[in-house]
Amino acid sequence: MKYMIDESRGWFRQGDVAFIPLVDTPELRAMIQGGKQRPDGAVAYGEVTGHAHRVDCRGGDAVVMEVGEDVLVDVLRPEGVLVIHEDHDPEGEGFKNSTGVAEPLPSGLFIARPQRELSLDQIRPVSD
Secondary structure: OOOOOOOOOEEEEEEOOOEEEOOOHEEEHHHHOEEEEEOEEEEEEEOOOOOOEEOOOOHOOOEEEEEEOEEEEEOOOOOOEEEEEOOOOOOOEEEEEEOOOOOEOOOOEEEEEEOOEEEEOEEEOOOO
């Protein structure tokens, strides 16, 4: 599916998962309504340990939806929500910036994309 990336906002990363901000349109909202909700908030699963990258959806602060093969995140809480990684973030403190301070994923719509790496012979998922 094609999405319009919101170039006015920055991307966020947690390990091998990027959160890319999307332009909020009526068409995108209609696609989200037709998607399948992930109540556990998982946006990606680790291929080595089986861990998950999860958006904190408690209290209805965010919704994670499967739309086709894509995973979309709608952060409803104005202050944003934490993204938790079970292996690297067992305390649920979320994103850490370069100074070690937890930063929430801000409000808005995002597509969660596992990162890929290019080798000379193939394109493959980044191992986490």
